[in-house]
């Protein structure tokens with residue numbers, strides 16, 4: 001997929017692209033919280049589907065999909081490089097992820113949204129389910145969207 005010179009494509013696990021993915025996730029999602037992604041057990045990620053957004057060959061956005069069961073798949077680690085925000089890169093990553101999930105036969109996309117990003121997902125048709133809860137010590141909401 002190409003939009004505004006941004007390519008969206010799969011990132012294969014344990015490649016140089018995957019190493020760049022980890023760097024971007026660490027920089028956007030962990031360092032600002034005083035945490036390090038590299039302290040986490042990332043072994044199970046080999047079973048996930050990783051998606052990257054590239055501008056001029058440079059990784060600017062990422063998300064991961066993790067199978068929950070035959071019908072549900074969970075979106076995680078959604079991150080866009082700070083200089084590239086508000087340019088619809090996040091929207092395009094999510095559209096790509098939803099299309100992939102539909103093609104694979106999933107019926108529902110799930111996610112845990114940071115409170116600070118909840119409106120972003122609401123705009124993309126996700127609904128909030130249940131009460132606020134803490135994950136990595138910050139407020140989150142469970143969200144979901146039907147793909148069928």
Ligand SMILES: CC(C)(COP(=O)(O)OP(=O)(O)OC[C@H]1O[C@@H](n2cnc3c(N)ncnc32)[C@H](O)[C@@H]1OP(=O)(O)O)[C@@H](O)C(=O)NCCC(=O)NCCS
Pocket residue numbers: 028029077078079080081084085086087088089090091092112113114116117118119120123
């Ligand atoms: C949240 C994030 C992925 C959004 O990516 P993005 O490429 O900047 O978003 P888009 O440009 O596709 O935004 C789509 C719409 O959502 C809005 N939006 C984006 N981020 C938002 C936020 N944090 N809060 C409220 N609205 C937001 C945009 O203004 C835009 O609105 P519009 O359609 O009315 O113009 C990105 O800001 C980011 O990486 N944030 C830091 C990490 C993070 O919070 N990740 C999510 C963890 S659950």
